[in-house]
Amino acid sequence: MELVTAVGIGVVAAAGVWLVLRPRTFQVILGMSLLTYAVNAFLLTMGGLRVGAPPVLESVVAPDPAEYVDPLPEGLVLTSIVISFSMTALYLVVLLTSRGLTGTDHVDGEESP
Amino acid sequence: MVDLTSRGIGGPITSQLVDLTPHLPVLPIVLPLAVAGFMLLLEERRRIFKAGLGAATMAALVLASFVLLNAVAGEADGVIVYRLGDWPAPFGIVLVVDRLAALMLMVTSLLGLASFLFAVSGWAIVSPRFHSLFLLLVMGINGAFLTGDLFNLYVFFEVLLAGSYGLLLHGSGRARVKAGLQYIAVNLGSSMLFLIGCGLIYAVTGTLNMVDIMRVAADLSTHDATLFRAGLAVLSVAFLTKAGVWPLSFWLPVAYPVATPPVSAMFVIMTKVGAYVLLRTVALASGVPETGVVEFLSPWLLYGGIATVVFGSMGLLASSHLPRIASYATLVTAGTLVAAVGTSDQRVISGALYYMIGSTLATGAAFLLAELITRLRPAEAPQAADAAVEPVFGDDYETSLQTDFEGYEVGIAIPAGTAMLGGAFVVAALVLAGLPPLSGFLGKFAIVSGVLSGGPELSWAAWVLAGVVLFSGLATLIALMRKGIDAFWRPGEETVAEVRSLEALPIGILLALCVALTLFAAPVVTYLDATGAYLANPVEYAKNVLEFGP
Numbered sequence: 081m082e083l084v085t086a087v088g089i090g091v092v093a094a095a096g097v098w099l100v101l102r103p104r105t106f107q108v109i110l111g112m113s114l115l116t117y118a119v120n121a122f123l124l125t126m127g128g129l130r131v132g133a134p135p136v137l138e139s140v141v142a143p144d145p146a147e148y149v150d151p152l153p154e155g156l157v158l159t160s161i162v163i164s165f166s167m168t169a170l171y172l173v174v175l176l177t178s179r180g181l182t183g184t185d186h187v188d189g190e191e192s193p
Numbered sequence: 194m195v196d197l198t199s200r201g202i203g204g205p206i207t208s209q210l211v212d213l214t215p216h217l218p219v220l221p222i223v224l225p226l227a228v229a230g231f232m233l234l235l236e237e238r239r240r241i242f243k244a245g246l247g248a249a250t251m252a253a254l255v256l257a258s259f260v261l262l263n264a265v266a267g268e269a270d271g272v273i274v275y276r277l278g279d280w281p282a283p284f285g286i287v288l289v290v291d292r293l294a295a296l297m298l299m300v301t302s303l304l305g306l307a308s309f310l311f312a313v314s315g316w317a318i319v320s321p322r323f324h325s326l327f328l329l330l331v332m333g334i335n336g337a338f339l340t341g342d343l344f345n346l347y348v349f350f351e352v353l354l355a356g357s358y359g360l361l362l363h364g365s366g367r368a369r370v371k372a373g374l375q376y377i378a379v380n381l382g383s384s385m386l387f388l389i390g391c392g393l394i395y396a397v398t399g400t401l402n403m404v405d406i407m408r409v410a411a412d413l414s415t416h417d418a419t420l421f422r423a424g425l426a427v428l429s430v431a432f433l434t435k436a437g438v439w440p441l442s443f444w445l446p447v448a449y450p451v452a453t454p455p456v457s458a459m460f461v462i463m464t465k466v467g468a469y470v471l472l473r474t475v476a477l478a479s480g481v482p483e484t485g486v487v488e489f490l491s492p493w494l495l496y497g498g499i500a501t502v503v504f505g506s507m508g509l510l511a512s513s514h515l516p517r518i519a520s521y522a523t524l525v526t527a528g529t530l531v532a533a534v535g536t537s538d539q540r541v542i543s544g545a546l547y548y549m550i551g552s553t554l555a556t557g558a559a560f561l562l563a564e565l566i567t568r569l570r571p572a573e574a575p576q577a578a579d580a581a582v583e584p585v586f587g588d589d590y591e592t593s594l595q596t597d598f599e600g601y602e603v604g605i606a607i608p609a610g611t612a613m614l615g616g617a618f619v620v621a622a623l624v625l626a627g628l629p630p631l632s633g634f635l636g637k638f639a640i641v642s643g644v645l646s647g648g649p650e651l652s653w654a655a656w657v658l659a660g661v662v663l664f665s666g667l668a669t670l671i672a673l674m675r676k677g678i679d680a681f682w683r684p685g686e687e688t689v690a691e692v693r694s695l696e697a698l699p700i701g702i703l704l705a706l707c708v709a710l711t712l713f714a715a716p717v718v719t720y721l722d723a724t725g726a727y728l729a730n731p732v733e734y735a736k737n738v739l740e741f742g743p
Binding site: 116156167175187 | 348358365366367370371373375377378384385388391392393395396399
């Protein structure tokens with residue numbers, strides 16, 4: 081499971097980095113989204129990968145911590161998803177404004193010669 | 194936490210006022226947030242009311258920072274710990290006011306007040322919702338200075354970045370949108386590095402409280418310690434990007450000069466947030482030498498800082514446009530501060546902090562002056578290529594964009610505008626170039642003397658640092674002298690600049706503070722020396738954060 085997760089995150093992150101380095105704004109924003117997915121998934125695995133272990137306590141009477149997964153990374157991921165989603169949305173607006181003002185979707189605002 | 198209800202009602206009124214001070218540390222975050230939220234409900238047309246409310250908020254923040262500064266300056270190890278939700282550290286989030294944080298709050302609120310006053314004299318109306326965005330930026334910066342929790346720091350970084358994205362695009366126009374596109378991309382990338390670093394550090398230490406991270410990191414296994422350093426390295430790359438350290442600084446001279454003048458002036462403090470976090474990391478790590486963090490980070494900070502100063506000086510020599518000169522001066526200050534952190538020498542750090550205060554205020558003043566100076570030669574002023582074309586968020590903003598603010602002018606025109614501009618330029622130039630008699634000279638002198646008093650076996654890096662700090666002064670002087678001659682002495686069609694009182698006042702405030710910093714150097718240096726000594730020995734800080742009991 082660790083290997084599959086690690087490879088999956090790595091492939092998504094690599095694709096994201098490649099797209100971010102492309103010259104078109106649309107490619108950049110897709111790359112940003114992919115990178116965000118990869119980082120959020122990475123953050124989620126930081127509490128350790130477990131199957132069948134919930135993050136929320138089921139019984140209040142003498143819970144055994146070993147049966148539960150660390151809930152803090154899930155809380156962090158929730159925060160970072162909200163933030164990165166809103167930042168991507170903001171970036172989309174800037175991208176469209178740039179397209180409208182410069183008439184090109186190149187990140188430099190002009191076509192390379 | 195002080196329980197306000199349990200206090201006797203018969204006490205003198207002063208003691209009841211004092212009882213509210215335990216909540217003062219959260220004020221620099223809550224107040225701008227609340228006012229910014231409230232302002233969003235107001236129509237754009239009520240700009241006078243918004244301007245007054247915002248200025249009152251900024252003034253209140255200056256006052257709050259002053260009270261906090263006094264509170265921590267009273268004792269040798271003055272630390273105020275504020276537990277949000279009253280959860281004990283390290284489980285809850287703490288806000289920590291110490292000498293360093295209080296100093297940074299003070300500089301932020303003073304620069305913020307001046308920039309805000311300058312903005313409401315005209316620039317605030319070129320796009321909607323300036324006042325709210327500005328206050329949110331201030332909230333993010335204050336939060337980043339105050340928080341003692343790593344993930345909370347990420348959240349405040351995002352708040353200040355979100356505010357800065359909006360402010361950079363303020364006024365719209367082709368140049369700003371193009372710069373904004375790149376600025377946002379760079380910062381989104383560095384935020385992801387921040388998250389990766391945060392995740393790695395949490396994975397090995399199991400805590401997010403900065404003090405607790407260092408405590409746990411002391412007893413990590415070799416395997417975990419490697420991961421911890423990897424996390425710290427990734428995190429530091431994010432901080433170095435924010436601080437504008439070469440080679441992660443290319444976004445800065447692109448973004449800062451195209452922003453509207455009050456926004457650029459406020460952005461000057463943002464690079465200091467990155468440098469502040471690095472200083473905080475090194476200071477906390479120096480209390481736990483087992484982690485080896487200081488030895489690991491210091492060379493990078495020192496060489497990176499030196500390279501930044503050299504890069505900034507080159508940029509200064511190549512610039513003729515005042516906003517660009519001020520942007521590279523920002524880089525020089527950031528590089529000096531980061532290199533000083535890299536020396537881990539408390540005398541150098543205290544000198545660099547002194548230099549940072551003066552140069553931050555003077556760079557802010559230079560950004561504000563830049564636009565006024567173009568009024569001397571209206572015929573040559575850059576035509577509105579950068580300026581407004583159409584609004585980015587144009588929903589409730591019906592008037593066409595303008596840059597001459599006809600009819601919205603606040604304040605009266607002051608006489609002798611040209612002389613005032615010239616005088617202000619000279620003061621700012623003296624501080625930035627580090628020439629006597631103003632504070633820039635004292636700061637640079639303290640840095641160089643601190644670097645060179647390291648004993649007979651001075652490392653070559655110390656000599657290089659002293660050399661580049663002096664060289665950067667020469668480069669700043671050449672750039673500013675060239676600009677000054679071009680702006681004030683070159684014959685040609687020159688008109689008497691019309692400077693209004695509300696534009697002159699913020700520049701006056703900033704430069705008067707620079708002069709005051711020189712005149713009252715003794716108490717400031719005493720405070721900063723104590724800060725340096727206290728940062729070198731963070732045991733009290735750690736004890737206060739972790740053991741602050743009810």
